[in-house]
Amino acid sequence: MSDGPFEATIRVAEVEEAEPFPEAEKPKMVKLRLDLGDESLRSAAQLGYHHEVDELVGHQVLCATNLGSVRIAGFDSEALTVGVPGDDGNPVLVTPDEPVPLGGALY
16 A cells, blocks of 8 residues: 555556446445556546546546555445546546556556
C-alpha cells in the first residue's frame, strides 16, 4: 500500500466486466473488473455520467493499484479508476490513445 499520493502506482488495465451499482450512495456508480495482465482487480467508479456501462468492456483505462481497498455498499473496490472532470464536473475516464500492454505503469 502507498504511504502517500505521490507514491501511487498508476497502471493500464482492460475492463473485463462492468455493471451498474445502484446500491452505492453516489449516483452513476459502476462496478468494474479490471484485467492488469498479471492480476485482476475490482473497482467502483462514478462513470455513468459520460460512459454507457455496456460499452466499457474491452476499453483500456488507467487505475491506481496500490492504495489499498475500500468497501462500498458491500463491494470491495481494490483499484481507483482514474478520471478527470468533464465540462459538467462529472468524471470522464483517462485512457491511452492507442492499445498498450496491460499492467504498464504510468511514468
